[in-house]
Amino acid sequence: MVRLSSPISSRLILAGSYAVIGGIGVYCVFWLLYGEAPRDEVSSFLYQAPDHTAFDDVLKFMNALGPPFGILAFTIPFFPFTFLYASFVCPSRITVTDTEIRTKSFGSERRWHMSELQSVTFKEAGNSQFIIFKIGGKTLKAEIEHGRWGAIRDLLPAGITNPVEQSTSRQVRHALPRQPAVSIPDSLSYVSIDKFEADYRSEIYEQAAQMAGAFEWWNEPLWLFDRISDPDRLTGQSRLFRPDPVDQDEIHIIGREIPLQENALMCFIDAERIIGLLQALSEEHEITWTVSENEGRDEIGTIHEGAVPHEIYQWLNRIRDSWTLTQAEIENHALHERIRQKHTDSRLAPLNQEDSQPLPSEKEAGT
Known part of the structure; x- marks a missing residue:
């Protein structure tokens, strides 16, 4: 609902x-x-x-x-x-369930069965998004939050196609595949604004590795390292997008391509999880992270004292909306595991940054 x-x-x-x-x-x-x-x-x-x-x-x-x-x-x-x-x-509130659409105005409530739904239109005006239902000869308009479309789509009948395509109706039973407006991000980079001593960085690196080890990852986990050009800052980068598998001659293996929809889903899950771990580290150690995508070229937002800004949530929501990822898909851990197993032999090796150096272990540091 x-x-x-x-x-x-x-x-x-x-x-x-x-x-x-x-x-x-x-x-x-x-x-x-x-x-x-x-x-x-x-x-x-x-x-x-x-x-x-x-x-x-x-x-x-x-x-x-x-x-x-x-x-x-x-x-x-x-x-x-x-x-x-x-x-x-005009109703003040519209409630959408899997069987009906209810409207409430001045204390009175009216109900329409979902079979009466004729069309759905999705529009944007400035920073606002609106969804327009035509049901039972009546037009209902409601404002929706960014990222809520997936939850609404799950409740609509199968005959109603994707309203992101601006105009949809039951007459169009088979919609052509839509090219997403937002591509799958290649990588997620995160760098601390403040500088830290080597022993404190080592402590944070160890904690981050333990936190990341508690999850299964699609491509690369949260990973922090010392960048040679700026070693005093906490630096990290994770590749999100997993390329199609290739043979020893770097030729794509026909029939083993990773579906973009599956790649987008798993990339979104990893990105959301990395943001959550960065938020936890920021809150505990008072770290201010600058988060960017595509090898650090495009800044997304800054996590400060455990607070994730609206810009980062908008970035996540744009990916989810563009690829029409539903909340059910995002929370379906069994589905995630099936996708990982299906493509498990095409995983890449962990990212090896040329401009990075690992900290020595405690045993090496003591000798």
């Missing part, structure tokens, strides 16, 4: 439209009856009053405003009432 909130902009637009229509209608009637040049029969009825009254001043003022401001003056009183009506028509 996923709960969505209907954007207030929908209610404001609907209320404003009705208010403007009402304002124009009332102003037209006013101009017909009280305009500066009314019809003769109306004029003879209106302007035979023996005494000048405050009502005459109001008429003169409204005539002086002219059509644009006059319409606005009549529109404003309508708006509170049209907004109440729009709030009643």
Whole structure:
């Protein structure tokens, strides 16, 4: 079950439209009856009053405003009432389950069975994402958080294709494969802003290795090393994307290609896990990590005192949304193990940085 909130902009637009229509209608009637040049029969009825009254001043003022401001003056009183009506028509909350879609407005609830769903549209406006349902002849619009589409997609009928393609319906049963807008990241790099003494770095390296050893990895685990060009900073890099296996002549083995969807899923899991381990190390040792992708060329964000910034979560969500990874797939450990076993003989050797040197072991350091 996923709960969505209907954007207030929908209610404001609907209320404003009705208010403007009402304002124009009332102003037209006013101009017909009280305009500066009314019809003769109306004029003879209106302007035979023996005494000048405050009502005459109001008429003169409204005539002086002219059509644009006059319409606005009549529109404003309508708006509170049209907004109440729009709030009643547009639901404030939309709940999506695997069997039905429920809407709630002003305490009343309406339900549609999922079989009545006609189409789903996914749109972006600035930093906001919206999903539009057409169900039972009614259009429902809701704002969704980045990364929530996977959970919603799992609840939709199989006949509804991916709404990321902007317009979807039951008439399109077989959608063509979509090229993701975000490619699979090749690697994840992480460097500390502060410098540390060698013995303290060695302690952190040992702890990081123990933490990483508690998990199974798709390609390369969290790995810290001393970079020769800047040895005092904690440096690490993990290749996420696993290339297709090759033979001894570096030729791709036909039929052994790793499906991109599986590669993307496992890369996402490793990346999310690495971010979590960096967060734990940052919180415990007060390390500020600069996280980047693609050999350190593209900075993603900075983890400071155990706080992961919004930019890093957005980066993860873009990968998940682009490859339509569902929460069920992400949490299915049995699926992950099957994928690892299927491609276990194509694993690469651990990353060997040319510009790195391992710290000596305690035994070597003591001799």
